[in-house]
Amino acid sequence: MATVTAARTTDEPITTVAELLDRLERRPDLSVEADLEVTIDGTTVTVRGYEDLVAVDCPSLPSAVDLVRRHRSESMDAAAGLASTGLTAEVRVRGVPLARLGDGATPSGLAGMLGLGPVELVPEGLLLAAVTRRRG
Incomplete structure (x- = not known):
């Protein structure tokens, strides 16, 4: 099940840039x-939405790194789109956050140096995901 909701504030046409900016500022998240x-790219991931957070949970650290690496050129557009709608996306491995982008993310210099775009890396998450294995 997936649901996305948004309310439209008015149907009046926009005639100026100022009206557009005003409408964007007033629109609901x-x-x-x-x-x-x-x-995605042959790997099954779990996607869960929690109001303003969309969590993409990967089965392993290599699959998460591969997912981010393959789609890094799209991260700028994704981050801007998420931020403009009040959403944050989080890449996880077995529930451990590795990276965030969008509204609730603070892009890190390291992500920029790695060419990942406006992504917030969670270093302790990377370490935890690297040293823990799923039991069972």
Whole structure:
């Protein structure tokens, strides 16, 4: 199940840049509720939406790194789109956050140096995901 909701404030046409900026400032943020399994580039990930946070949970650290690396050129557009709608995306491994982008993210200099774009890296998450393995 996935649900995205947004309310439209008015149907009047926009005639100036000032009106556009005013309308964007007043528009409500999106709210996402999701519980999905999605296959991206051959890897099955879990996508869960918690109102303003969309968590993409990968099965392993290598799969998460590969996902971010393959889609890094799109991260600038994704970050801008997420921020403009009040959403944050978080890449996780077995529930451990590794990276964030969008509204709730503070882009890190390291991510910029690695060519990842406006991404906030979670160094302790990277370490935890690297040293822990799923039990069972």
